[in-house]
Structure formats: C-alpha cells, structure tokens
Amino acid sequence: MNSTINAQNKGLEKANLAYNKFAFIKAIALYEQEISKGNTSFEVYSKLGNSYYFNGNYPEAIKAYSNMIDHLNNVDSEYYFRYAQALNSTQNYKTAEEVIKKYYKRSGKNDISDNWNENKLMESIKKQSNRYTINSVSINTPFSDFGTALYGKDKVIYASAKDTGVIIKRKHSWNEKSFLKLYSADVTMDDGLQNPVVLKDDINTKYHQSTPAITKDGKTMYFTSNNYADGKLGTDKEGTSYLNIYVAHNVNGEWSSIKKLAFPVNSDSFSSAHPALSADESKLYFVSDRNNKFGNSDIYVLSLNKGGFVGNDVKKLGDEINTLGRETFPFVDDTGILYFSSDGHPGLGGLDVFAAIKDQKDKYHVVNVGDGVNSTADDFGYVIKRSTKKGYFSSNSSGNDDIYGFTENKPIDFGMNINPFVFGTVRDFDTKKELEGVVVEVFNLADEKVNMVYTDADGNYKVEVEPLKEYKFVFKKEKYAQKTEQIEPLKLLGSKELSVDLINEWEVIVDNKRKEIKEGIDLKDVLNLNPIYFDYNGYNIRESSKPELDKIVALMRDRPKVSLQVNSHTDSRGRDDFNMKLSNNRAKATVNYIIAQGINTNRITGKGYGESRLINKCSNGVSCMEAEHQLNRRSEFIVIVNEQ
Structure with missing residues (x-):
C-alpha cells in the first residue's frame, strides 16, 4: 500500500514540476497517467484543465473542468469562470452563460452574465461587422508568425519560429514549438509584407524574442524575451524561467545597448511581456501574470522617461479591461484607443480583439472589434496606423499563427460620440454682449473649409472635429473684424473652449x-x-x-x-x-x-x-x-x- 501511495506521490510530483515550469505538454501526459491510476483529486483535474487551456485545447479543457466541477465540492469560483471561457471558446454559448451565472452567484460579484447571452453577444458582434477588408501576407510560414510592430514608414518587425538554419530546433516547453526570433519585413505598395530578414544584431538570443514596440523615431525598441543574461537563463528558486521585457537602441542602423527593464516591470518570479507605447510615448503598457494565482495575465501601465527608463508607478488597469481570463497583446493607436486581446470578455471564441477608450470620468468603455478580425480561433497582435486606416493582426484560424493585413473601412462604434469638439461664446469687444448669428468657419491644414456653424441667441457654438488634426477657426459677422484662431490637435473625447470677442472692423x-x-x-x-x-x-x-x-x-x-x-x-x-x-x-x-x-x-x-x-x-x-x-x-x- 505504502509503495503504491509513494508511486502516486512521485507521479504527481513529476506532473507538478512540469506544470510549474510551464511544460504543459509534458504535464498533460503525466496528469492523464495519474487519472488512469485512479487519482481524481481537485489538484489533478484543475491542473490538467489548465494545461489544456493554456495550450488552446479547449475541448479537452472542458472535459477536465467539467469532471472537477461536477464531482468535487468547494471548487473555487474562479474555475467556473475559466470553465465558461472554455465553453465560449468552443461556441457552447448557452452552456457558457449558464456556467458564468454560477460564477457570479458563487463569487458574490455584480452579475453581468447577460453579456454572455448568445443573442446579445452576436448582436454586439453584428454591430461591428463588415468593417474590415482582410488580406493575407506572403511572409507567413508553416511555423508561428505573429506580433507585428510598425517600424518607420515602410517596415514592420515581427516574431517568427521559422527555421533559421539550426539543424536541431530549440523547443519552448510551453507549447513544444520552435523558439521565436525577430525579423524585419518591407511593406509593399498594396500593404502586403515581403523580404523578411532576421535581425542580425544582439537582439536575438537562443531563446524567445517577440512582440516588439518601436518609438516613432525608430530609435528605441521594447520587446519580449526570456530572462536571459550572460549566457544563462534567470530563474526563481524552483528553477522556473519567466518572460521579461527588454529595451534596445538603434545606433547607426544597429540595435544595441540592450538592457532588461528593472523592477517593478521585470522579476525572476513572474512574467512580463508584450510591451506597447501610448500615443505620446509617455507610458508603457505591458502584460504580466504577477500576483495572479489563477495563472491568467493582466494589462499594466507605468510612466516612461526619455532614453527608455521606466518609472516605478506600475498600475494594473481596471476591471473594465482586466478579467479573470487572459488579457494580452495591448496596442495604443495615435488617437489613444487601446486595443487588446482577451478570452475573459465574451467573444466569438478563444482570444478576441477588443477596443477600449476612456471617457471623461477616466473609465474605459470596451467593445469587440467584430468579425473579419475576430473568429472562433485566437485573434491577437492588432496594430493599426490611424492615418491610413491600415494595419495587421495575427490569428491561428488557419491552424497556425499567421499574420494578416487589413483595411478598416469604417470606424468602430463605441455606442457614443467619441470625436473631440470645440465650443465657446462670441461677444462684442466693447459691450461684452453675446453675439447671435456669428459665422464660425472651420478649415483644415489644406485650408479647405470642412464645417460651418452659427452662434445661437446666447452667442454659443459647438463644432465636432476629427482627433489629432490641426484646424483654423474663423469667426465672421457683418461690421466686425474677423477673428482667426488656430486649434491644436485634440484627443478622442477631448474638448477645448474657444471664446472670442469681436471688435469693430474699422x-x-x-x-x-x-x-x-x-x-x-x-x-x-x-x-x-x-x-x-x-x-x-x-x-x-x-x-x-x-x-x-x-x-x-x-x-x-x-x-x-x-x-x-x-x-x-x-x-x-x-x-x-x-x-x-x-x-x-x-x-x-x-x-x-x-x-x-x-x-x-x-x-x-x-x-x-x-x-x-x-x-x-x-x-x-x-x-x-x-x-x-x-x-x-x-x-x-x-x-x-x-x-x-
């Protein structure tokens, strides 16, 4: 009897060791062996389900979570959430809604399970449908290709696990796929990608490199890599190595001066990955699994100083963004819209791409970007150049991670007007009396008139403008001198008061x-x-x-x-x-x-x-x-x- 128990303990220890090192393929086999030997404990089923879940094998994850929840008592409420996620990812929307209701009942949190209702979910997807024209790009290989970053006017840098000539490919134990390297590619006239070239500088080590974020001047790049320095992997006390974020500088066309970002971004005891820059490059967004016993990832942000130095003001984004699921691959466009992927928000299945914008109360509003980009597979790595409305995203809808190009044909619908506006009051210079009927003309940088309004009986006006564009406002009324004012670019949901006094024209x-x-x-x-x-x-x-x-x-x-x-x-x-x-x-x-x-x-x-x-x-x-x-x-x- 004791020898049997000892054998079971050793088998479970091996499985847990593989699990803790993120070697989920190996862990799955060992946990399945434990079950075949009669070990049907919460630990075995929960970690087996997680191992399948982290590798995107949702049908098998459902089986494990179902066995755990149906046959065991006092299961943590969080597992109901993950069970619902896996069901949603396999388009079992009705059952997913039933399970998520149980999660909210058990957790005591505000019940928003209606968002998981199939009809409501599909209606929200339909609202954003037909917004994209999608095209494939020629750089995709039979290996993983993903995580595209815009680089200058006509290049991208992306991650690929394609064969680089090494006879024995190094494997990453998380999913048993080849390790990733960073490549550059040229953007073609039709926005395809060609001429992939592996980065030859010190960027690529023998382990993972992926998900770069590059400043607009092309001089600084943040990227994800294993915790690797001086020829060794950094590990915690149990020997587990985590992902870290690094910064590199482009000097005379070469990436050099590579440094790992300091704590509180990186640590030997948790992963930080997938950096992204704010529109003004004053903040760094990233993903981390810190303080997260359930194994999911959240999006964080902190201040960013010149030269790639980060502040110590790391802040986890709010519950509007982060869920008990996986929030990952953030990207911020020039207008300030935050895009990210998540399987914790209800979507078509797997990771969906979502867009979020802050209102005047500093609260994010989150919407699914819709079909075309999103599918029943994992869709992620969304980037867009707002001026051209063109960009790239990654998906494993073909069975492997591939990069796709897209054109956004119409803007995303946040259910509210997000364009900035200019408002104010026009008065007589001498009497300070409000002037009715003043013509307010709006011109763009090309000196084209793009709008015209009149002041009301109280001398007030309000004009909606496009974000991040300069404008000229001209105020006109008979017998008064015109008044011309320049308006600096405004952010989404921004506003500016522009009140003027008009003087006698003579x-x-x-x-x-x-x-x-x-x-x-x-x-x-x-x-x-x-x-x-x-x-x-x-x-x-x-x-x-x-x-x-x-x-x-x-x-x-x-x-x-x-x-x-x-x-x-x-x-x-x-x-x-x-x-x-x-x-x-x-x-x-x-x-x-x-x-x-x-x-x-x-x-x-x-x-x-x-x-x-x-x-x-x-x-x-x-x-x-x-x-x-x-x-x-x-x-x-x-x-x-x-x-x-």
Missing part, C-alpha cells in the same frame, strides 16, 4: 490703445510698426522685417474690406533711374510677401518712388550718415477702403 487695439482705420492712413503708424528697411542696393525682405509685415497680413486677413497701396522709397545715392527701378522691385517684393501669406492679389498693389520722396535733407550731394540714408529706404502701407 478699429484695432495696439498696445492697449484703440486706433481707427480709415482711408489714406498709413498702417505703419496705426500698428506702430518698425520701419521695413532694405539693404543698400537690395530689395530682398529682411528677416527682421517679416514679423512687421505679418502684423499687416493679420489685420488684412481679419478685415476683408481693407486694401493697401504699398509705396517703396530709396535713399538718394545712385542714379535716379536705378533708384526708381530698385524701389519698384522693393514694392513688388513687399507685395509678393503679403500675397504669399494668403492675401488676395486684388487687395494690394505696389509702386516705387525712387528717391523722389526723401524725408530728410540727404539728397544728392549732401553728406549724411548711413543711419540717415537708411531712414529713406522705407515702405508705406496706405489704406484703401473697399466697400464691396
């Missing part, structure tokens, strides 16, 4: 003083401009004069009824005919500069007067200092009122 405030604009007046005097000087015998606009001319441009832009006559003068030195030609060239150069800033050609003319209108005694034959001659090399800007 007045201007300069140095806190009100000045009148009228026919025949010189704007140089109205705007207190510094003189527009030219070099001796030259007619190019000085850099020092451009800010002064820009003030004239601003006044004319906001007052369409103001036209100008530019008068240009020279000093007395040189021949009279030469000076006349020189002054005409100076007038022309001044007019051309103002036109180049967007003022219509029919609103400005120029004329040269040579040395015929000197403003001091420095005529021909009179000895003067250079500074006195320079006073005569000037321009005048005479107002012409255009009432049309």
Whole structure:
C-alpha cells in the first residue's frame, strides 16, 4: 500500500514540476497517467484543465473542468469562470452563460452574465461587422508568425519560429514549438509584407524574442524575451524561467545597448511581456501574470522617461479591461484607443480583439472589434496606423499563427460620440454682449473649409472635429473684424473652449490703445510698426522685417474690406533711374510677401518712388550718415477702403 501511495506521490510530483515550469505538454501526459491510476483529486483535474487551456485545447479543457466541477465540492469560483471561457471558446454559448451565472452567484460579484447571452453577444458582434477588408501576407510560414510592430514608414518587425538554419530546433516547453526570433519585413505598395530578414544584431538570443514596440523615431525598441543574461537563463528558486521585457537602441542602423527593464516591470518570479507605447510615448503598457494565482495575465501601465527608463508607478488597469481570463497583446493607436486581446470578455471564441477608450470620468468603455478580425480561433497582435486606416493582426484560424493585413473601412462604434469638439461664446469687444448669428468657419491644414456653424441667441457654438488634426477657426459677422484662431490637435473625447470677442472692423487695439482705420492712413503708424528697411542696393525682405509685415497680413486677413497701396522709397545715392527701378522691385517684393501669406492679389498693389520722396535733407550731394540714408529706404502701407 505504502509503495503504491509513494508511486502516486512521485507521479504527481513529476506532473507538478512540469506544470510549474510551464511544460504543459509534458504535464498533460503525466496528469492523464495519474487519472488512469485512479487519482481524481481537485489538484489533478484543475491542473490538467489548465494545461489544456493554456495550450488552446479547449475541448479537452472542458472535459477536465467539467469532471472537477461536477464531482468535487468547494471548487473555487474562479474555475467556473475559466470553465465558461472554455465553453465560449468552443461556441457552447448557452452552456457558457449558464456556467458564468454560477460564477457570479458563487463569487458574490455584480452579475453581468447577460453579456454572455448568445443573442446579445452576436448582436454586439453584428454591430461591428463588415468593417474590415482582410488580406493575407506572403511572409507567413508553416511555423508561428505573429506580433507585428510598425517600424518607420515602410517596415514592420515581427516574431517568427521559422527555421533559421539550426539543424536541431530549440523547443519552448510551453507549447513544444520552435523558439521565436525577430525579423524585419518591407511593406509593399498594396500593404502586403515581403523580404523578411532576421535581425542580425544582439537582439536575438537562443531563446524567445517577440512582440516588439518601436518609438516613432525608430530609435528605441521594447520587446519580449526570456530572462536571459550572460549566457544563462534567470530563474526563481524552483528553477522556473519567466518572460521579461527588454529595451534596445538603434545606433547607426544597429540595435544595441540592450538592457532588461528593472523592477517593478521585470522579476525572476513572474512574467512580463508584450510591451506597447501610448500615443505620446509617455507610458508603457505591458502584460504580466504577477500576483495572479489563477495563472491568467493582466494589462499594466507605468510612466516612461526619455532614453527608455521606466518609472516605478506600475498600475494594473481596471476591471473594465482586466478579467479573470487572459488579457494580452495591448496596442495604443495615435488617437489613444487601446486595443487588446482577451478570452475573459465574451467573444466569438478563444482570444478576441477588443477596443477600449476612456471617457471623461477616466473609465474605459470596451467593445469587440467584430468579425473579419475576430473568429472562433485566437485573434491577437492588432496594430493599426490611424492615418491610413491600415494595419495587421495575427490569428491561428488557419491552424497556425499567421499574420494578416487589413483595411478598416469604417470606424468602430463605441455606442457614443467619441470625436473631440470645440465650443465657446462670441461677444462684442466693447459691450461684452453675446453675439447671435456669428459665422464660425472651420478649415483644415489644406485650408479647405470642412464645417460651418452659427452662434445661437446666447452667442454659443459647438463644432465636432476629427482627433489629432490641426484646424483654423474663423469667426465672421457683418461690421466686425474677423477673428482667426488656430486649434491644436485634440484627443478622442477631448474638448477645448474657444471664446472670442469681436471688435469693430474699422478699429484695432495696439498696445492697449484703440486706433481707427480709415482711408489714406498709413498702417505703419496705426500698428506702430518698425520701419521695413532694405539693404543698400537690395530689395530682398529682411528677416527682421517679416514679423512687421505679418502684423499687416493679420489685420488684412481679419478685415476683408481693407486694401493697401504699398509705396517703396530709396535713399538718394545712385542714379535716379536705378533708384526708381530698385524701389519698384522693393514694392513688388513687399507685395509678393503679403500675397504669399494668403492675401488676395486684388487687395494690394505696389509702386516705387525712387528717391523722389526723401524725408530728410540727404539728397544728392549732401553728406549724411548711413543711419540717415537708411531712414529713406522705407515702405508705406496706405489704406484703401473697399466697400464691396
């Protein structure tokens, strides 16, 4: 009897040792042997189910979890959740909903099992359907290819387990597939991928490398690797090696200065993997199984400093994102939308890709990105370039991990308006009374009018804009000077208040003083401009004069009824005919500069007067200092009122 018990204990010890080292294929065989010998304990069935589950063999995981839950008492509520996950992954939606209800009843948590209802689930998927055009890429192999990262304008870096020429392939004990290396590939004109090349630098070790995240300038890369340094694998006390995140820098085209990120990102006692950068590259998202006895992974975030240095403010994302399932492969697009894969949120099966956005209360709203990308298999590694609406994702829907390209044909529906907006109030400058009927025109960077609204009876307006784009707002009302304001890019769900006061079109405030604009007046005097000087015998606009001319441009832009006559003068030195030609060239150069800033050609003319209108005694034959001659090399800007 004792020998039988000892044999069982040794068999279970071997199985647990393999399980703890993530050698799940080996663990499965050993646990099955234990069951055949009559060991039907909670430990055996739970770890057998987990071993199948972690390898994506959901039908066998269901059998193990079912045996455990149906025949054993006091099973942790978390196993009901995982059992429901496995059922959902095999499209047993009705049974999955029944099991998840038991989980919420046993756990005492807020019951949201209705989200697992098949009709509701399929309706949410349908809402996001037909959004993608999917195409295969030519770099896929019979081995695992996944985890694409955008690299510059026309490259990607991805992970592959394809044969690199080693006769005996090194196996990863988690799933008995070849170890992964990082490769680069070129993006083709039709957004396919070609010319895969293994990274030759110090990035690739003899163990795993995968899931890179690269800064927009292409100089820094974060990636996943085994805890490997100085030729050795780092392990915990039991000899288990975990995944860590590393950073590398591109110097003269080579990835070097590779360092493992410090604690609290990495540790010898838990895994951290799949890094992702926030839109402004100030934060690092990553996945970790820390503090997680159930073996699932969660998404974390922390601050990121220049040079690849991370802060110590690691924060687990909230329950809107993280579940008792596996949340993994985060990616943040340029608008701030967080994409990730999960089998803990109800989906089509296996890992589905989800999108999440924070509202004004800092709470994430999560939706399934829909079919096309998502399938009944594992779908993950989603990346998108927002400007082109093109990207890549990975899936094992073909039976192996492959990369797919896609085009997003319409935006995701979060069930709420997520575009930013600009709002404000327009008032009279003098009376501060709200102005009704003010035209608010919105222009894009190409100076194309993209929207137009009017202020209401209270002088208020509101305009929706696209995220991360610059705009120009122009406020117009009869008898008032126009007001032009630039709007910096806004994030999704962002807003900006832009309130303005409009002044009488024939007045201007300069140095806190009100000045009148009228026919025949010189704007140089109205705007207190510094003189527009030219070099001796030259007619190019000085850099020092451009800010002064820009003030004239601003006044004319906001007052369409103001036209100008530019008068240009020279000093007395040189021949009279030469000076006349020189002054005409100076007038022309001044007019051309103002036109180049967007003022219509029919609103400005120029004329040269040579040395015929000197403003001091420095005529021909009179000895003067250079500074006195320079006073005569000037321009005048005479107002012409255009009432049309």
